[in-house]
Amino acid sequence: MITIKGRIDSITPWQKKKKSVKALPAEIWKNEEIQRKSTKFLGENNRLKKLPKTISDLENLVFIDLRNNILTSLPGTICKIKPLKTLLVSGNQLKSLPATIHKAESLATVDASNNKIKALPKTINKSKSIVLLDLSDNVIKSIKKNIYEVGAQIILKGNRIIELPDANVKNPALKMLDVSHNSIAHIPDNINNVLTLTWLNLSHNDLSEIPKEMGFLKYLTFLDLSHNSLETVPEELCAIEFALKTLLLSGNMLKYLPKNINKLKRLQSLEAADNALTGLPPNFSDLKDLKSLELSGNKIQNMQEMSKLKFVEHIKMARNELTVLPEDLPNLKSLISLDVSGNYLKVIPDNISKIGTLKSLSAAKNKISAIPESLGEDQLITELDVSHNKIQGFPQDLKKLRCIEVLKIAGNQISALPKSLDVMYQIRTLDVAGNSLTQFMLPKTITSLNIAENPVFHPKDDDKSIFSQFAEKDHARLITVLDASNTKLPEIWDSICKLRVLTVVKLTQNAISAIPEDFCKLRMLQEVDLSKNGINEIPDKFSQLQNLRKLNLAHNSLKDFSESLCDLHQLEVLNLSDNEISILPEAFGEINKLTKLVELDLSYNRLANLPEERWDVLASMKVLNVSFNSINMVPADLPYLYRIEVLNAASNDLTSLPSDIVKMTGLKSIDVSDNLLEALPEGICKLPCLTNVNVADNKIRQWPSKIEALRAKATVNMENQSAYKQRDAPDDALKAGEVQTDAEDDSKR
The missing domain is CATH 3.80.10.10 (Ribonuclease Inhibitor)
Structure with missing residues (x-):
């Protein structure tokens, strides 16, 4: 095994300071025993810029881990390593995968997420060994139809894809496809040609309709259409009656569910939260295999159709318009958990105690004034949440609730708890916040x-x-x-x-x-x-x-x-934030061991400057907020925070930004409004991930040559620029020509 770990002393014996490795030791390529016997290459969390072509000399590698480096490319020779099964290269700056990746005859798992990859390899469909290909969080805008011929699980979430390609392929093989968190607005009508699909995630896109042909994917067991702009779901989808087990429709604009949804005989989990549903279709109770039902955040006023689901185990009806629970609630013979929080309930009915299988009840944020004395009879209630109601007292006989493990009664009007509270011998979590205890x-x-x-x-x-x-x-x-x-x-x-x-x-x-x-x-x-x-x-x-x-x-x-x-x-x-800190330690970089720090907030303090050196120690940082201070200069080393995503330096005294800001390749949002900037560096327009720029209220008169290109891809606030802007001097500052005397100094003390 070869281990190339950052911040260790054993890579180069003469190196006394612990530092990230930027290049591979030459000893690797000179030692035949290492080349012959090594099966794992662990080089994660360093600053490697390049992987040499001679990597293929390590001919018995099975596992390569190069996550979180700054690699811009991978040598094609890596595909010549015949035993290689796993390649982990997420968190780099790769622009592409090797074109010959299909020739890696044993390669099963490739994780290249969080890079700058623009496209899949053209011959990816020729790979016979790949089982999992993760290209999430890259910059892929389009995909070719040969993707349907890859017999693997492909993850493309968090890219820039606007449509799925035409599915007119001869040899479909794709089994699982995740294209969530993109901008997909179109699915081809012939998607049913990819009959091999068993798992499809289209959530968090821009879909306004679904082709009816999707109902002919007869082996599809999992379908996620949540968080789109769907107003209807085609009835044809119900034709997947003997395969579909999970259907996720939350976060759309649905007013009703397909009337034939009861035909989905194998459906076990249905989620349609945060829509505009007012009820359920007739015969909904025919879904005999349904185990989990999530309908929170709708406009449903009653649970009549649900109370007939004798085999359902979990129901979530939070944030609806329920005023009462149905009288036949005990018909839910298999119910384990019920969530009716955020409704208009005034009473928890006594007959809820007749649901012998019930273990968890959440009725928070209603108008309930009491907990029924019968709750817990012939039940083993382990979780009860009645927070934020109008409850003034608690049942005095707690023996019926002795099995409770989680009790949440926050935000009520309770001034005392029963002395018998200790009979709850299994209670682990107790939340009584916001009462009068x-x-x-x-x-x-x-x-x-x-x-x-x-x-x-x-x-x-x-x-x-x-x-x-x-x-x-x-x-x-x-x-x-x-x-x-x-x-x-x-x-x-x-x-x-x-x-x-x-x-x-x-x-x-x-x-x-x-x-x-x-x-x-x-x-x-x-x-x-x-x-x-x-x-x-x-x-x-x-x-x-x-x-x-x-x-x-x-x-x-x-x-x-x-x-x-x-x-x-x-x-x-x-x-x-919001303290009176005026200075950071002088040797901030040298003494700093905060190598895992992701978020640092120093806003609303009295900082006049930031340490100049060794910001590379904080290379893991993603969010830095130093707004509302008096900082007049950005440290030259700050761009070494190449993983940073959010930088807020608003309301300071900055006059310029570093020219090499282009190194901050992960930057998504920058706020330097209300400073004294007179210009912006050209590199700010080259940042690939930038989506939000606020440079308002400065002194900028000369803009970068490609500022319009930046405005086309990001939200840019450029308003209120004034060449005459200046900071007011402090009250105790001297005017021009004045000299402070000892007497004046003593009086100030």
Whole structure:
């Protein structure tokens, strides 16, 4: 096995600094034993620009992983490696695949997603071994009809395809096709020629109609037409009566379903959420094999036809216009989960307790005033969500609900919970946020607790408060998620710091002014939200939280970017917006270990500049927000953030952008509005993924020569340019010719 890993010392023995590999070591091509015995080539997450033609000398390779490099091409010789089965090259800058890829006689899996590939190889249909070809998130605009002759699963989602090619082919072989998230507006009428199709995903496109011939794809088991602009579905689709098992129609403009939908004898899953349905067709209950029904987000006023589905197991009717549940609800003999949240229900009927198979009930966001006392009789309810209703009390006898694992009663008017809460001996998740609770006894099995927006007692007021209970052994070893936001916490209590297995803690919108050092002992933490407090300092021991993935310290009073943050090598999201930070650490690049950071928000601070060097350390970053500061220059190294997708530097003092901005090839959105820019670099028009540009409110008078081409493919805001624009001087700034005296200086102090 050959392993070429970035940030290691073993590639070149003389290299002391850990750095991404840019070229393959020459030793590979000089060592015959390596060439003969190597079966795996692992070179992911580096900065490799080129793969040499001599790669074929590694004649026994079975697996090649070159994900997340900066390769622009692959040598054709890679197809000469006879045993090669798997080729992973996603996250590069490839413009094409080798034209001879069909000659790779063992190649079964190719992942070339997230590149710049413009077309499939012309002879791809000649490949006899490919089972999976993933070309998602590229820039493919059209595909040839020979795609139908590839006997594989082909994934082309997230490209720029506007239509499927004509299907007049002699030897159809395609089994699975995913062209979701494109701009497809047309499907050929002869699509039924591809009889081999068993799985087809056309979701998230621009389809306004479906050809009736699609109903003749008699072996199709999966069809996804969701998130298009369909007003009707052809009746002919119901002709796939003995094959179709999954039909997804959500996110369209359907007013009704096909009247013969009951002919789909094998249909097991039907989703038609977020349409304009007002009811179901007659004989809908004939769908005897139907197990899952999703009709949320429609205009359905009753469930009469649904209550006859004796074998359905899961029904979602959220966000409709239901005012009552049907009297014959107990006819749903196989029902396991029912979601009727977001309707106009005032009552949960008592007879719901007669559905013996029911385990999960969600009736959140209705007008329900009580939970029926009978709920749980002859049932094993494990999940109950009645959040955001008008419930004032809770059933006193909880023995019927003793099997509950998830209980959500947030956003009601509950001021007390029964003392018998501990009979729920299996409860794991408890959400009581947004009520009027001051105190209750925590069940000893709780692992996830949300008490946000309650007037709960604090330890100083009650030694048996909820927070004091955290110190008990059972809670200290079980609670992994805690949300105590907006509970007027004056500090992070010692009991919170004893929750040793805590992975998520949210204490936003309190009155916390400091982070205690004991908090830094919670080393299993992965997500911390301490935003909207009064914290002015981050302790040095914060670096001990080595498992932290998300950290939100926005809206505080931090004045420094603590160097301890630079040691959080697992951190992916860091939000320090709306603080008082004026400078980043001097050796920001040298000390920075944030190699996995994807999002960084430093907006609304007092930064005058950014560090000049080593931005390449943050090469994983996709979102950078430094808006509303006073930054006057973009660091020369910033374009090395070649994976960045969103850059927001609005409302600063920038006078120019780097000429090599063209290196930021993944950039999709850039906002540099309200600065002092006088020109834009030509390279900004060459960025392939750019879709949103905001350069409004600057001083630009000279535009790039290809600005119109950019406006044709992206939304560009160019308004409000003024050559006279300038920043107002600070109140304490000296006027021209003035000299500050010692006396004046002392008075300011």
